[in-house]
Amino acid sequence: MSKPLNVGVIGCGFMGRTHTNAYKKVYSFFKPPFKPVLKAICDTNADKANAFAETWGFESVETDWRKLLARKDIDIVDICTPNNTHKELAIAAAEAGKMIICEKPLAMNTAEGQEMVAAVEKAGVPNLVSFNYRRVPAVTLAKNLIDSGRLGRIFHYRSVFLQDWTISSDLPQGGDSLWRLDVKVAGSGVTGDLLAHCIDTAIWLNGPIKSVTAMTETFIKQRKHTQTGKVEEVGIDDACAFMARFANGSLAVFESTRYARGHKALYTFEINGEKASIAWDLHDLHRLSYFDHRDESIVRGWRSIHVTDGDMPYMKHWWVPGLQIGYEHSFVHQVADFLEGVDKKQPVGPTFRDALETQKVCDAILASAKTGQWVEVG
Numbered sequence: 357m358s359k360p361l362n363v364g365v366i367g368c369g370f371m372g373r374t375h376t377n378a379y380k381k382v383y384s385f386f387k388p389p390f391k392p393v394l395k396a397i398c399d400t401n402a403d404k405a406n407a408f409a410e411t412w413g414f415e416s417v418e419t420d421w422r423k424l425l426a427r428k429d430i431d432i433v434d435i436c437t438p439n440n441t442h443k444e445l446a447i448a449a450a451e452a453g454k455m456i457i458c459e460k461p462l463a464m465n466t467a468e469g470q471e472m473v474a475a476v477e478k479a480g481v482p483n484l485v486s487f488n489y490r491r492v493p494a495v496t497l498a499k500n501l502i503d504s505g506r507l508g509r510i511f512h513y514r515s516v517f518l519q520d521w522t523i524s525s526d527l528p529q530g531g532d533s534l535w536r537l538d539v540k541v542a543g544s545g546v547t548g549d550l551l552a553h554c555i556d557t558a559i560w561l562n563g564p565i566k567s568v569t570a571m572t573e574t575f576i577k578q579r580k581h582t583q584t585g586k587v588e589e590v591g592i593d594d595a596c597a598f599m600a601r602f603a604n605g606s607l608a609v610f611e612s613t614r615y616a617r618g619h620k621a622l623y624t625f626e627i628n629g630e631k632a633s634i635a636w637d638l639h640d641l642h643r644l645s646y647f648d649h650r651d652e653s654i655v656r657g658w659r660s661i662h663v664t665d666g667d668m669p670y671m672k673h674w675w676v677p678g679l680q681i682g683y684e685h686s687f688v689h690q691v692a693d694f695l696e697g698v699d700k701k702q703p704v705g706p707t708f709r710d711a712l713e714t715q716k717v718c719d720a721i722l723a724s725a726k727t728g729q730w731v732e733v734g
């Protein structure tokens with residue numbers, strides 16, 4: 357029998373739902389060493405928290421996170437609130453001795469991230485940042501193929517994350533659903549929100565990023581703020597493109613925007629090695645494209661691997677070969693791996709320290725965009 361582990365989720369927005377769903381499913385499909393119990397949901401808005409508790413089956417509701425952290429019956433604190441709250445909540449949770457899962461990006465900037473890393477490492481608590489795309493089975497397969505040496509020396513990494521939901525100049529900034537447009541709450545625009553995903557995957561697959569040169573643009577310079585009712589300057593980057601050099605000598609090109617009309621969440625990457633290449637696309641997330649130059653020339657070509665067989669990462673826990681899974685499952689895998697790590701007393705990535713590397717790259721991008729110069733990471 358798995359031991360119960362009590363979870364307190366802070367924030368009941370989009371991410372509160374993805375994480376809660378993962379806690380609900382993980383035991384049935386993965387039988388991890390611990391069985392998550394939805395002990396408490398915490399949100400400053402009591403009506404929202406009560407409704408969330410009823411919908412998802414939380415045992416109790418808190419409206420003050422300090423009360424949640426003071427509770428002896430909470431083991432894991434899961435931070436699903438906007439970026440400007442991560443530091444305070446995570447440091448307090450670490451001081452209270454809680455295990456922590458925190459939404460991405462780790463922090464508003466590197467300085468905040470460093471304090472958070474120091475706090476969790478001092479407290480010795482298991483910690484993880486929710487860069488969920490690592491745990492899409494096709495992405496994990498890409499990692500396994502690269503680590504096995506199949507691609508050989510890596511020359512190129514290219515990645516995009518394209519959306520189109522902020523094109524209207526009537527869209528306000530700030531508040532519950534539009535805080536990503538408010539720089540005081542989000543810290544940055546697409547760099548911290550979308551490129552952070554691309555960077556986390558890139559570092560995981562291809563090693564550290566050494567230096568970057570970037571350009572950013574804010575296409576709509578002023579938007580009404582939902583909380584003040586006033587038209588205010590927009591401080592986020594609406595779009596960002598950057599080039600990078602990895603420590604292994606490979607070159608990279610990254611692009612992200614919320615102004616790519618027609619694209620809702622087009623996250624792709626392609627990696628070109630000496631012997632083989634791989635490519636992945638979030639809109640077709642259960643497939644990995646693979647080209648191997650060692651194939652006999654008359655059948656050589658890009659193949660599309662349907663990542664559903666039981667010997668593919670995570671897949672034996674789901675249905676039968678040929679039946680695919682989707683976005684929500686990456687969060688289930690994240691919790692499954694975290695709970696295994698807790699049992700084995702082994703850190704599971706991306707830890708806060710891993711996520712700090714991504715934060716450093718984001719800071720270097722934003723610094724480079726100001727000067728137009730190449731910037732060394734960290």
Ligand code: SOE
Binds near residue numbers: 519549621
């Ligand atoms: C923004 O629209 C967003 O929801 C990000 O915040 C998520 O991290 C990304 O996975 C999808 O897009």
